[in-house]
Amino acid sequence: MSDETRKDYRDTVFLPKTDFPMKAGLADAEPKWLARWQGLDFYKRLRAERKAREKFVLHDGPPYANGDMHIGHALNHVLKDMVVRTQTLLGKDAPYVPGWDCHGLPIEWKVEEEYRKKGKNKDEVDPKAFRAECRAYAQNWVDRQREQLKRLGINGDWDNPYLTMDFQAEATIVSELLKVAESGQLYRGAKPVMWSPVEKTALAEAEVEYEDIVSTQVDVAFEITESPITELVGAYAVIWTTTPWTVPVNQALAYGPDIEYEILPWNGKKLLISKELIPGVLERLMAVSGQIGDVTLTAYGHGQGKQWTGKGSDLAGTIARHPMANLFESPLPLRGGVGGGASPADSADGATPHPNPSPEGEGREPAIDRQSMLAEFFLRPRPFLPGDFVTTESGTGLVHMAPDHGEDDFLLCKAHGIDPVFAVEGDGKYRADWAWLGGQGSVINPKFNGPEGPICSDLKTAGGLLAASADYSHSYPHSWRSKAKVIFRCTPQWFVPMDKPIEAQGKTLRETAMAEIERVRWVPERGANRIGAMVSGRPDWVLSRQRAWGVPITLFVHRQTGEYLVDADVNARIVAAVRAEGVDAWTGTDPQVFLGDAYKADDYERMGDILDVWFDSGCTHAFVLESGRWPDLRWPADLYLEGSDQHRGWFQSSLLQSCVTRGRAPYDAVVTHGFTLDASGRKMSKSLGNTIDPNKVIGESGADVLRLWALNVDWREDHRIGPEIMRGMTDAYRKIRNTFRYLLGALDGFDEAERIAAADMPELERWVLHRLAQLGDELRGCVNDFDFTRYVTVLQAFCVHDLSAFYFDVRKDSLYCDAVDSPKRRACRTVMDTLFHALTRWFAPVLVFTAEEAWQARFPSEDGSVHLLDWPEIDAAWLDAALGQKWETIRAARESVTEAIEPFRREKTIRSSNEAVVRLPEVAGISAADFAEVSIVSAAEYGGDATVVTRTEAEKCARCWRHTGDVDPATELCVRCTGVTA
Structure with missing residues (x-):
């Protein structure tokens, strides 16, 4: 009987049904989810629900507030968000307070550029007015970058970020400097330092890059x-x-x-x-x-x-x-x-x-x-x-x-x-x-x-x-800002000595820092050697800069002795003034006000230099983790995470500042990532025209696709991005999305009455639960190792290979055509429900918008969210190594059968594997009939030394389209479908 004359039983088949669209439309959909989370005040709600739980603190390293988010920013913040979200998923209270570095030469240089365009000289402007322009410039970029990072799906305290130019922060930086001074770990001397003749200031090692010249x-x-x-x-x-x-x-x-x-x-x-x-x-x-x-x-x-x-x-x-x-x-x-x-x-x-x-x-x-x-x-x-x-x-x-x-x-x-x-x-x-x-x-x-x-x-x-x-x-x-050559130049500067014993600790700063480097966990491990080599051989820390925009070196130096004044009352007045008025208070206040009645202002010189901006950022642990302004945080941080260049930058300045004032590092672990190169492995440069704008990628493909790229690449090393790579990420995203869509369709109408115990399930379902338990253990290990590339890779592989290409393929017949109350179908739907709960949670830190969309598609709620959930419940009893090995053997045999059928399909002798009959060597642990079901063939027979494929002579069931040999010519249905439709 031809297909055209067969009866139509489509209405009796239980096909998947869902409103979850195949086409994501992320660029349009994601802003709506952001608006929803904002309406729920989601960050504060999460803090309230996690209160009193075990805490995990990632301290955000401050990017400079002087430009749009670039691809390096995007990668860095996705990794941080992944840390925070996975720790939250594990049941911890993992707050995230973003911050920005707002002082220093990069911002001052940009403001000066505007003066130069207008033919003006910065030195002709009142310093206070100039600093106000620097502050306004920084604030503008803070606001712009904040919106761009929020659009990337980063969950944090965006309404209350930390800024190094906040008066409270500036006062803390001053206080930290004065702690160094009070400890005797500060001196003034003339030494050759890296100096930029173009920018007219000393530079830190982290502000210098090396280029080949003649x-x-x-x-x-x-x-x-x-x-x-x-x-x-x-x-x-x-x-x-x-x-x-x-x-x-x-x-x-x-x-x-x-x-x-x-x-x-x-x-x-x-x-x-x-x-x-x-x-x-x-x-x-x-x-x-x-x-x-x-x-x-x-x-x-x-x-x-x-x-x-x-x-x-x-x-x-x-x-x-x-x-x-x-x-x-x-x-x-x-x-x-x-x-x-x-x-x-x-x-x-x-x-x-x-x-x-x-x-x-x-x-x-x-x-x-x-x-x-x-x-x-x-x-x-x-x-x-x-x-x-x-x-x-x-x-x-x-x-x-x-x-x-x-x-x-x-x-x-x-x-x-x-x-x-x-x-x-x-x-x-x-x-x-x-x-x-x-x-x-x-x-x-x-x-x-x-x-x-x-x-x-x-x-x-x-x-x-x-x-x-x-x-x-x-x-x-060269200066990495102006790109001009630098020189070594001997100038009077303020230094922190590396090899002078710290009285309260009994060790030098170098010794303390080296001991902490050995204690701290570095991921990857080579980071310890890198920063260790830098600290072991570095010169004394140059703290002073000869610029206008920054935290002043708030010291009074005696004109006759050259000694700086150490007085707790004077220092307290200085800190209070900066807390009230910001950095302008130092030069805008009569020095006698600071000095009080105990000293004469004429006897002291008020310092005019500013602090190295790395000292600013090195103090962020003090005014963010210790200040009490963010009560959900605590000192020290569990983790710092930045690019590998920060071994000579923020990691090191934070280490040194904390070691000299507190005797230990402000972090217990450090994770570093490499740099993003173009598709050919070249450094990105506007002049080469090979940059990738993350904001453009988000606008075209969505933030989830960009997040998937960031977590897919081997980010611990230098890595690549380009149009072809992003097309691959779009395809990978589509496969994950289709997994969610299939699960949602298959689970339409599922309720607890259908649930069946694991012990009563067929072997195939128990194998899926075994794989799920294996996956859960592996993903936990990935989270603990901060191995997010493997986290995403094993999740994707599970969806594509274990589910879509195998389990879903095998069980679609039972799912579509078995009776609603059949044990096999109930077991399948029970497993799919378990899969849905696990996969939405596990993917939530990666695809933050898509996971929420999938969750809400099944469990719509005005105030619910997948991001409020904990790690899925995995029964340890599901692990069954013997069962796992057995089904790996079965899958291998199935793949050999598929390969044997493929030539017949190409020749159109067999249009579907359901039309094939296979004879093959016995597969241990499974009957030929069950193997036929697993391989989706008409029939399977054991015997012989090789796989032999022939075309079935059996009629096809008009409902399930299987060639089972038991089709009733009158109804055109197989025995199973006859019973279901009766």
């Missing part, structure tokens, strides 16, 4: 005037540098005590160079000069031309002279530096001079001719000093020392009584009164340093330049 490399000769080794007098010590601008500030030469040195004849001069590096030096000299000199490289390699040879330690007591001394002893014209000019005290960066400056650095003696005094700088002897840092990796084996511009230089010179001279101003120019190149620069300008620039030209005139070429490729630090 610099001018120079070989400069310093004539040796005195030495215990007579052969060296009149010879020239050769130094090599890629920062020619530091030569005008040279004060000594360093040698390696164990390095072997030799004299090399070159064009009538004797050059002192490391024996190991002579070939490289010769190559540079010959390449630049075009001359062969007294000795060719080949001849030198055969031992010709060698004169004095000795170890670096033999050079002790040797003295050289600066090459520019030749010009200062002659009437040759100099470039700049001929006028009085400003002293360092008037420098553009506004920094206070070194408390114990050298005569050259301060220049306060009006009776002395400044030009003569500064010219004398270039005439004084340059001693040879032993330096353990000198190597033979490159250069000449001799290093010129400029204590103003290098940490090794500074420490070595300081140990030998040589002080910095503060010749380079905050804008990168030499002081106007500097004898050589005064008022010129900027020192980061390639042309200024180039072979034809003034430095090389003057050195050449003085006879000190041996070689110069603008061809040296290397990595160099």
Whole structure:
């Protein structure tokens, strides 16, 4: 009988029925769910319902309030939301208070840009008015980012976030600084620090990024005037540098005590160079000069031309002279530096001079001719000093020392009584009164340093330049904000010492921090090694910045002793004023008000620097977790979660700040993620046009699809995103959504009267419960390990492979065609109900909108929510390893049967597996009839060594479409369907 003439039994089939749409329409639907949650005041309601439960606190690291949400923000906040929601799902009270970093250079720089566009100078604006503009700028971006993050489905206390520019926060930051000061772990000194000439401020390591550049490399000769080794007098010590601008500030030469040195004849001069590096030096000299000199490289390699040879330690007591001394002893014209000019005290960066400056650095003696005094700088002897840092990796084996511009230089010179001279101003120019190149620069300008620039030209005139070429490729630090090169610059700054014992703890800050790094849980584990390496070798923490927008360093320094004032009453007045008026209170209040009757304002200098913004963010644990403003929080945090760059940023500043004031880290665990790259693995850049705007993705595909991507990628490493990747995520989302839709349709009308005990279920249902119990254990492990990629992966695999491709496929016949009260159908619907309750909960932290939509589709409620529920109840008795292994074997056999049928389907010999009869080797533990049902074939027979497929001769049931061999020609129904429709 043909299909066209068969009777229509469709009305008797129990097909799935649901209003849950196949097409999600997330971009339009999600805002409606957000509005619903807002109407329920959902965050507060969740806090009320979780009150008194075990607490889990993730402390939000503050992003900068200076731009739209980018893909890195989106990934980071989805991960945080996943932590909070999964901990909530486990039954804990997991509050989330978002925050923003509002002070510092990024915001100040943007406000300055607006001034520059209008042709204005920031320095002409009243500082209070300027800070008000910075505050308004930050608030604007806080408001914009807040709405964007809310749209991403992040659940948090959005009505009450923390801002570092809140007066309460600013007062706490001041209080934390004063705690450091009171403990004696604060000092003022001049050290070389990373300095941005463009931004005119010191930078923290976290504010610096390294880029490859090409610099001018120079070989400069310093004539040796005195030495215990007579052969060296009149010879020239050769130094090599890629920062020619530091030569005008040279004060000594360093040698390696164990390095072997030799004299090399070159064009009538004797050059002192490391024996190991002579070939490289010769190559540079010959390449630049075009001359062969007294000795060719080949001849030198055969031992010709060698004169004095000795170890670096033999050079002790040797003295050289600066090459520019030749010009200062002659009437040759100099470039700049001929006028009085400003002293360092008037420098553009506004920094206070070194408390114990050298005569050259301060220049306060009006009776002395400044030009003569500064010219004398270039005439004084340059001693040879032993330096353990000198190597033979490159250069000449001799290093010129400029204590103003290098940490090794500074420490070595300081140990030998040589002080910095503060010749380079905050804008990168030499002081106007500097004898050589005064008022010129900027020192980061390639042309200024180039072979034809003034430095090389003057050195050449003085006879000190041996070689110069603008061809040296290397990595160099840049400000990550302005993208301009930075320099090491010695300026007076405030520091927290890393190696001074903290009296209350008996250990140094470095020791305490290293012990805490070992205690804290790091995910992934390599994070401990990364931050440990940074902390173990880091210099003292530079706290001061020379800018306007930030928390001031609220210290009074005695004008005579240089000591800062430590007085609890004074400090209390300062903190109270900042709490009432914000940072403007520091400069806007008469200092005598702070000092009270105990001190005279004329005796003290009020500091004008601001705090490193990393100190601000490092204090967030204090004013967020401890202040009481957010009573649901507590100190310390269970978890910090940020990008891996924060090992040198927020993780470290929080660690150091908390260790110096509290003796421990403010967190017990730290999770880090990598960076998002484009589909080709390149760093995202607006100039490359390869950025992905998360707001656009949300507007087109929905936030749930973006969330699924964020939790699907291997986010612990650098990972990728692109149009093709997002299309894959859309397909993955669709499969999950179809799982919900199928369950909702299959469960239409389900009630408790249908429920059947697990012990009374068929094996297939018990296997599903076994898999569900396995999945529950695995997902709990994922939550505890913060392994969200695996969490999502195993959930997706369960839906696609275990359910859609297997269980749903096998049981759709029973679900659609068995009698309503048949045990098998009741067992199937009971399991599906269990699946629905589990999957909606487990997916709720991932697909926050879709899970809510599915839950409400089945359990509509004005105030109910899937996000108020706990982890699904899983009976441990469901686990059955033997049953699980048995059904894995059955599934493997089923797959082999499907593969065997496929060629017949392609040839259209068999249109459906229901038309197939299979003969195959026996499958242990299941009858042939039951295996036929599992494989969805007409019949199965055991026997033989291979699977054989033939087409059935049995008629098809007009209701269930199965070829069972028991169809009644009169009714066209099989025995089962006859009974159901009777």
